[in-house]
Amino acid sequence: MLLSVIIISFNGEKYIGQAISSCLCLAGADHEIIVVDNGSTDGSLDLIRSIAAGCGSPFRIIENHENKGPGEARNIGLAHVSGEYCMFLDGDDWLEPEAIPRIVACLQEWKPDVLMFNHQQVWPDGRKIPNVPNRYVDLGDRWADLTDPAVRKGAIRNLHVPWNKAYRMGFVRDHGLLFPCQTYYEDMVWSIRATVEAAAFYYIPDVLHNYRRHPQSSLHTTHDGHFNIIRECRRVEALLKDHADYRQWYGTKLYGYMRSTLFGVINTGSRIPKAREGDYLKEVSVLLKDFRRMLGLRGPDILSLVAATGDSRMYSAVSGWAVRVNRLKGRMYKLRNRVLK
Structure with a gap:
């Protein structure tokens, strides 16, 4: 078989x-x-x-x-x-x-x-x-x-x-x-x-x-279970800490993937219970800070800095701006592909 x-x-x-x-x-x-x-x-x-x-x-x-x-x-x-x-x-x-x-x-x-x-x-x-x-x-x-x-x-x-x-x-x-x-x-x-x-x-x-x-889908429910994403990202951090070669080849790419996934969970506005949004943001900020330190990444991460305050309203305003920027980048990518074709 x-x-x-x-x-x-x-x-x-x-x-x-x-x-x-x-x-x-x-x-x-x-x-x-x-x-x-x-x-x-x-x-x-x-x-x-x-x-x-x-x-x-x-x-x-x-x-x-x-x-x-x-x-x-x-x-x-x-x-x-x-x-x-x-x-x-x-x-x-x-x-x-x-x-x-x-x-x-x-x-x-x-x-x-x-x-x-x-x-x-x-x-x-x-x-x-x-x-x-x-x-x-x-x-x-x-x-x-x-x-x-x-x-x-x-x-x-x-x-x-x-x-x-x-x-x-x-x-x-x-x-x-x-x-x-x-x-x-x-x-x-x-x-x-x-x-x-x-x-x-x-x-x-x-x-x-x-x-x-x-x-x-379970991903559309409001539940503390969505905090599991932080635990799973910690497991990825441990994997990279234990393997310098993985860290060298894949570390920065995985950081980008996890950062967008972590913030994507709260950006939906429906997964994290409102009373726990501040806790989630603070935990995400600490995780990303540890990752950046491990990978030697420099330069400010505005979303992470705002998340560290635990202020969900401030985060929502800043992330809204970031989402618009990302959408513009996505449109530019599609436009570039059309032109190249």
Whole structure:
């Protein structure tokens, strides 16, 4: 068995059929499907069973009697993998028809530790927005060997999620890759470690994964769990402290990624409870200061300085200005690409 596709399902009766079907009926694709049902209370588990009964592909269902969170559910799926490689699919997302054959062919040809592919965001109004290229990440429109760190650092500011990659299981086991048992931001350190620790790393620009954007996502809830992003960034800091080579090649890029992610959490205005916004800002400011010291970065960071006050109103005013500047940069990037084409 070459590839194991791990699908995580929780109360996804509306979407799970599409997710599973996007992995089925693929002639010649050497793969299996593992569905981990995370304690669903709707009709999704019955639907999964009915699909499995009429499926010609190797298919396993793992039933958790309670919702263990996405991280632990993925760990459980990993423990049942038979394939030489694994990849992940959330139960409300789906793959393009050519995804599995394309991934299998690339794994057979290159035998990488990690293969990264492109995805697109799919919005409720039907908009489809490819993730790469963007003004942070532009790897071109052809496959790329990113094994050399000097080349790979161009991908470091890509979205750090587990489902835009396939992983060699020997690599996963050798590096002890596991997800933390939490609901929020459980996937960031996994993806960053896989990206920087892989010996052989390849990228294909094909849009193979559809990432469904909808307001029911846990990321749109107001909850103290969003403070987890600070804890996960501390884990990235520890990783860089322990590995001078990672720090040299990827440190500045990872700092930029984490800074935008940390501030992005509060910029939504809906994730951090209002009473805790000051605490969040202060913790973020301390974290970024420690990072800058570790990396030897100089020069002021206006947002971080304002965040240190814990004054959420002042921060909101300054960040609003920064958002407008970033939007202008984004428009300039798109305009430049149009002119160059």
